[in-house]
Structure formats: structure tokens, C-alpha cells
Amino acid sequence: MVATGEKELILSLQNPLEREAAFGRLVIQYQKVLYYHIRRLVLLHEDADDVLQNTFLKVWRNLDSFRGDAAIKTWLYRIATNEALSFIAQKKRRATDGIESLENDLGHSMNQGRDVSGEEIQHKLQRAVETLPERQRLVFNMRYYDDMRYEEMSDVLGVTEGALKASYHHAVKKIESYLTGIHP
């Protein structure tokens, strides 16, 4: 169900006279949650910044096609996720083509600590998350960090709730054993 505030935002986004101001509100409202969602996937700030910018540009260009049937958050997450996954795929392709070395790139992100703040345990958790396969990492992040409901995740990713639950369970298990193995 679409909330009243969100309904008003959608109406303003669809009105050419109010569109730009409404878009500004949309960016302010969702920039952080989308940034961290993207950042957890692409790891580097510069990459997250590029992907976030492209995400909002895509949103702007497709405002007319958004009918408001789904929640804005779901729509935004879907675009952000697609953008981030395409970015990662492109990066992998470039690495395969020899334009960039994927190992160097990953090494760079791992060794530089990717501007990760906080205690050592946070670094360890990040390293554990990075060992997960891409899709499992995505599911883990959305559930663990964003507290997203399986139903919402299913709308964003187009995967059944059952598969998401199973995926999250596997991810948690893997992370726990990673942490157990290296935890002092």
C-alpha cells in the first residue's frame, strides 16, 4: 500500500511543474539508504558515487513510466541494484579484457580497508561479507543492514521469498563460520 506522503510525492513527480522540486525531495530522502546499498556492493566510494548518480539519473528519465503501483522505495532499490550489478559486471569484463586487473582492483579495495571505519570486528565482518557470492551478498545486505522484509526483497529482486530466506540462511551461516575462524 502506498502511504499518503508517498502518494503526494508521486503526484508531484508526475506533475511537470512540481517535478524538479519533488525530485530534490526524493534524492534527499533516499540518497543515504541507496548509497549504502550500492556501496556495500561496489565497495569503493568513487564507484558508489558514480552508480548512485546514474541511479538517480535513470529515475529522473523514467519518472513518466513510474505509475506508482509499486512503492517508490522498491522501484528505487530495483534501479540501484541493477545499476550496481551492471557496474560490477562491466568492471569484471574490463578486468577479463585486460584493461584492468580485477585482482589488483579487489586487492586495492581489501587492503586499503575501503575507507572502512570502526573497530576491527567491523573490518572482519566486511571481509566475511565480501567472500559471499554476489547474489547472496546482495540478499544478506538487504536483510541484515537494511532490515528489508522478504516480501519487499522479492519485489526488488524478482526472486521468491522462499529462495531469499534460504539464501539469507546460507549467508549468515557462512559469515558466522568465517568470523569464528578468524575471531580472536
Add this chain to the structure above:
Amino acid sequence: MKDQSYTPEAMEDPEESALLRSIARKEPYEAPEGYFEGLENRIFSLIDEADPLSAAPILSSIPKNSSFTVPEGYFEAFPERMTRLVRQETTGSRVRKLWQSRTQVWFSAGMAAAISLLIMYAAVSFGKNDPAGLEGIPTEDLMAAADVEHMDLDLLTEGMDENDLNRLRQRMRYPITEDEYTTLLNHLDAEDFESLLSEE
């Protein structure tokens, strides 16, 4: 002594096989009625109830802070940057639309010029050596000439070189309305034909 009943020979015993074959293949156990309906959901709801974090004490003990650092002032500056970008995008798209509409007009003009040129050739082909005499051609004939489907291109374009033909053929793919044709024809002259053919 070796148990003969499990040797490959014994298993291939035609008599035993025949005996086994004579028994109807029926599942001897029965599941309660409706057991399989919604089984998947029941399993997943159990998974859901059993929060995997409860079996992950180390992970559960880690505070859910965002561990990534972000440059100072990033989120304050980002909305302004996005607004600038979409404004550029909107201006760019207006310019593109204007350019497209101008191109369309040019194309319509080009089309009319191409048709007129064909008519001129047609006139020559039909023995009317003076292009000025085209004015004497009935409008229906002009419109018929504009009807690409029914035009005899070979006849009309006789004497034109390959490049001109290709360009004209390219332009003939674009439709032109009767009004556009009439309007543009009234405003085009021989120079337009020249410029049409000199344009890529």
C-alpha cells in the same frame, strides 16, 4: 559362505525378476491427507521463525553500524549536484527536441525537393523539355508522383547518377503529407534541388 542373493547373477535371475515384476508398484506408506499442500510454505515459515542470527552469536554481537566512511559533506552536496545534472539533462533534451523538429522540417523540405526533382525528370522523360512547363502538370499527377508506392522510379530517374539515385531513394522512405507537399512545393525552387543533392 557368500550370500548369493545379492550377486549380480542372482539379481538378474529371470524368475526373481518375474516375481518382482508381478508385484504392483504401489507406495506402501501413506501421508496424511493434505500433507503436501503448503508444505513449502510451512518449511519456509519455520526458517523464518528460526532467525538464523540466533544461531550466529558472533555476528549478532556486532553492532549494525555502517562501516564505510563517506567524504565529509558528501550527502549535503549530492542533492544539489543531482539537481544541476537533471537541469542540464532537461535543457539538453529541449535542445535535442528543437534540433529534431528542425531536422524534420529540413527533411520534409528535402523530401518535397526530391519529389519535385523526380517530377522534373519525369517531365523530361515524357518529352516536356522545359521544367517550367511543370506548372502545366495537373495536381493529381504531381501527387501521384509523390506516391512512392506507385512511382516508376526507373522511368522517373532516368539519366540520374548512382549517388543521386541513392540519396533520393533514401529520402523516399520518409512520408510526407499532402499539405506539407503542397506548402513546401510552393516555396522551393531550383536552388533547393541543388542544395538537396549537395547535402549529405
